[in-house]
Amino acid sequence: MPKTSRMRTVDECLVRAPLRRIFEFAREVDRWPEHLPHYRWVRFHKRASDGGGLVEMAAWRPFGSVRWPTWLAAEMSGSDIAPKVRFRHVAGITMGMGVDWRVGREGAAAVFGAMKEG
Numbered sequence: 001m002p003k004t005s006r007m008r009t010v011d012e013c014l015v016r017a018p019l020r021r022i023f024e025f026a027r028e029v030d031r032w033p034e035h036l037p038h039y040r041w042v043r044f045h046k047r048a049s050d051g052g053g054l055v056e057m058a059a060w061r062p063f064g065s066v067r068w069p070t071w072l073a074a075e076m077s078g079s080d081i082a083p084k085v086r087f088r089h090v091a092g093i094t095m096g097m098g099v100d101w102r103v104g105r106e107g108a109a110a111v112f113g114a115m116k117e118g
Helices: 019-027 030-035
Strands: 008-015 039-047 055-064 064-078 083-091 099-104 110-117
Touching: 019 083, 019 099, 030 039, 030 055, 055 110
Parallel strands: none
Antiparallel strands: 008 110, 039 055, 055 064, 064 083, 083 099, 099 110
């Protein structure tokens, strides 16, 4: 793909849980492996006052019948106003990618989604 091209992927799901709890879950990245089994580990290298900072993650990604180990480092920031959590990938195979985790309301459920661009 040419360097000037951009790709965008959006993943969303409805969750029957309080909006605030879903947002807190998105920010608790160091606990993601407890709930998302494809994450091998998540570590903070530097924490910021907004709950973000420099975070390192490793996960298993499926490629056909093979589980491929992936790794990345990202600058993470959070906004209570939006509410959203933003990742700017600074190292690893996805370097340069931006990911926004957003939480919104749809009826009685929370809409939890990630937009990946890079």
